[in-house]
Amino acid sequence: MSDVIRRDPRAEWIARNRLHPLHGTIAVGDDAEVRGPSGLLRKNPHKVGFIGPNGIKRIDRLKGNGAASGMGRRSSGPQEVQLPLHSVENPDFYIVVVPDLVGGRLTSQDKDILGQAHKMAKDIEGKGAVVAVCFGESKEENYDTAGVDRLIHLEGEEYEGFSPEQRLAALVQVETSLQPKHWLFPDSVNGGTDLGSRLAARLGERPAVQAWQVTHETTVSRGASQSLDITRETPRILMLLEECADAIDETRHEVKAIELDSVPRAIVQLQDQGQVAVDPNAIPLAEAEFILSAGNGIHNWDQFHETAAALGATEGASRVAVDDGFMPRFRQVGATGTWVTARVYLAVGISGAIQHMQGIGQCDKVVAINTDAGCDMVKRAALSAIGDSEEILGELLKLAQEHRANKGEEGEQNAA
Amino acid sequence: MQPNIKQSLDIVSLVSIGQHPQSGRVRRAEQDGRAVELGMNLGGDNLTVLHAGDPQEQALRTYAGMGLSSMQVLNLDTQDDAVPALADYLQQLRPDIVLTGVRAESGESSGMVPYLLAEKLNWPVVARIADIVSVEDGVAEVMLALPRGQRRALKVALPFVASVDNAAPEARQSAYGPGIRAQIEPLAAVKEEDAVRSNWSEAKAKPRPKRLKVVKAKTAAERFKAATAKPQGEAGKVLKGVPAKEQAQEIFNLLLEEKVI
Ligand SMILES: Cc1cc2nc3c(=O)[nH]c(=O)nc-3n(C[C@H](O)[C@H](O)[C@H](O)COP(=O)(O)OP(=O)(O)OC[C@H]3O[C@@H](n4cnc5c(N)ncnc54)[C@H](O)[C@@H]3O)c2cc1C
Numbered sequence: 001m002s003d004v005i006r007r008d009p010r011a012e013w014i015a016r017n018r019l020h021p022l023h024g025t026i027a028v029g030d031d032a033e034v035r036g037p038s039g040l041l042r043k044n045p046h047k048v049g050f051i052g053p054n055g056i057k058r059i060d061r062l063k064g065n066g067a068a069s070g071m072g073r074r075s076s077g078p079q080e081v082q083l084p085l086h087s088v089e090n091p092d093f094y095i096v097v098v099p100d101l102v103g104g105r106l107t108s109q110d111k112d113i114l115g116q117a118h119k120m121a122k123d124i125e126g127k128g129a130v131v132a133v134c135f136g137e138s139k140e141e142n143y144d145t146a147g148v149d150r151l152i153h154l155e156g157e158e159y160e161g162f163s164p165e166q167r168l169a170a171l172v173q174v175e176t177s178l179q180p181k182h183w184l185f186p187d188s189v190n191g192g193t194d195l196g197s198r199l200a201a202r203l204g205e206r207p208a209v210q211a212w213q214v215t216h217e218t219t220v221s222r223g224a225s226q227s228l229d230i231t232r233e234t235p236r237i238l239m240l241l242e243e244c245a246d247a248i249d250e251t252r253h254e255v256k257a258i259e260l261d262s263v264p265r266a267i268v269q270l271q272d273q274g275q276v277a278v279d280p281n282a283i284p285l286a287e288a289e290f291i292l293s294a295g296n297g298i299h300n301w302d303q304f305h306e307t308a309a310a311l312g313a314t315e316g317a318s319r320v321a322v323d324d325g326f327m328p329r330f331r332q333v334g335a336t337g338t339w340v341t342a343r344v345y346l347a348v349g350i351s352g353a354i355q356h357m358q359g360i361g362q363c364d365k366v367v368a369i370n371t372d373a374g375c376d377m378v379k380r381a382a383l384s385a386i387g388d389s390e391e392i393l394g395e396l397l398k399l400a401q402e403h404r405a406n407k408g409e410e411g412e413q414n415a416a
Numbered sequence: 417m418q419p420n421i422k423q424s425l426d427i428v429s430l431v432s433i434g435q436h437p438q439s440g441r442v443r444r445a446e447q448d449g450r451a452v453e454l455g456m457n458l459g460g461d462n463l464t465v466l467h468a469g470d471p472q473e474q475a476l477r478t479y480a481g482m483g484l485s486s487m488q489v490l491n492l493d494t495q496d497d498a499v500p501a502l503a504d505y506l507q508q509l510r511p512d513i514v515l516t517g518v519r520a521e522s523g524e525s526s527g528m529v530p531y532l533l534a535e536k537l538n539w540p541v542v543a544r545i546a547d548i549v550s551v552e553d554g555v556a557e558v559m560l561a562l563p564r565g566q567r568r569a570l571k572v573a574l575p576f577v578a579s580v581d582n583a584a585p586e587a588r589q590s591a592y593g594p595g596i597r598a599q600i601e602p603l604a605a606v607k608e609e610d611a612v613r614s615n616w617s618e619a620k621a622k623p624r625p626k627r628l629k630v631v632k633a634k635t636a637a638e639r640f641k642a643a644t645a646k647p648q649g650e651a652g653k654v655l656k657g658v659p660a661k662e663q664a665q666e667i668f669n670l671l672l673e674e675k676v677i
Binding site: 054103206207212228272278367383 | 435519521541542544557559567615620622652654661664666668670671674
């Protein structure tokens, strides 16, 4: 049922007309004033007024002659809207998207590209399905609202970490079994460009890279270090820039799984030796993935630096911490400092002034440690711990050190 | 840091003509310069610097000015495709490592050259390297540049093709005199016209429109709310009145789950 409270003119009319035969059954505002036992007129405050469309109580200035039907029907807050389902039974063709899945989730570029795929599918004759090919562990829950009609999810140790050759083998398998009309890759440093280029070279297709305006007929792409627009016929393989199209937001999709026949094991010539530890403070603040940021609520600075080192986090600070001389100016996050893009931002003792919040607008997961449960940072955070920063950081430091020690032991056991 | 090289290496660095981002003047391409620098550090005198195009191009002298005595140029016309010529030349030369930039600064800048060469030569290709740490018994240890300043170590057997990222050591300064004196050897090359390209139209890049925040509201109340209310993310989990130890554990679990530790 719709959430909107509607007026019932007939009921209102009956309520106004005391001579109407049904007047007694509707009786509005009857109970608002009652004569008490001593003969005094009493007001029942609960019966005064009515609940407005937004669930807010309104004073009834029509003296009971207003929206009679609105009485007593409380809206139960905004309801989850169920988007219409877009289903494709027997697709005539496929458009394959290979999202980056940074940290196991679709990036905004991935979502834009899924939107682009639907835009192209709509213009091509026949019914097309958008297939997403995802590698490795996935934490994404909203494939349906992002526009995935079919999902090929390839998991297993051979796809973990850095494995472009195995992934390429899987994509070649997809090519033979689905014969997709187009392949769309994000043109990004997160692996999309690499994989797309490998596939294009293997299939002998000429791709369009840095494409930003694509229909199923023509493609405009950037060239010559962003100074040239190249217009051409849309090729089969495309690598698309950010914001190439709008993401899907009005439909839900089926996310039906497609099982691939067994993918042959690729000959691995690039042997992954794992990620190398880099000094987190050598990474520019704007690029850092994980920032531990300090504000006015930090009193033990040695502990803060130690915790950042133990967690392997890049250090950041609010303006107050910088102005007070505890942190250098280039560590300042916010409007007059650096705009950061961290995936995880751990804010310790930062109230969340708007100038600071602007700087962390692009952060995915914000974690707050603060004594004040009502501050703006806590409202923004996905997880907040209310308590003294020194105490919590102390515990966190202990955990991090234990974790390090365990890892070191494991490493030694593996080596032995 | 000096790389740890335990054998003699034949290295080819491929260079293209760069373009200054503001003035549009020809110059030494940023990433190709780094490829030459890396090649010089690894190969010493056994470095071949190769260009496919016009041997008269003055920008080539800026590479030579890094201290090269000579450069090889496969003589091609502007409409010719560079890949067949390069592949043919490399097939004969059989070097150990081929270094390129990630993307050219002029032309299509598709970044496909290393991939196409690798496919034709049937060699592995490594994209975006920051350094080659060591070469031992025909196996190179390569440092890959990942986004957000991260690095990944890889082992790959020679021969291979690698594209050099901006994270690699910067190219040394180029000296004018030695650059002019260096020998540029034009070589005959396989000529194949780039047919696909002739169907394209090229224009100066238009600025891309900024994405506007579109509010899809059905009622006036929703529109009003969207225009005035603070954007409210869904409220997160708040741990209040819980011992510090549990709070820290909860935060630590989130960090582990996000794989940042
Ligand atoms: C033009 C202009 C530009 C600005 N630009 C920036 C900018 O770029 N970046 C920026 O950061 N600021 C900027 N500011 C300043 C900004 O308005 C705030 O003053 C500043 O961000 C507040 O910093 P804070 O949160 O660290 O300090 P406070 O607002 O003092 O907050 C401290 C927080 O720590 C908590 N706390 C206190 N003790 C403890 C404890 N023991 N344990 C845990 N929590 C505790 C408190 O509850 C409080 O929430 C700018 C201001 C102006 C006017």
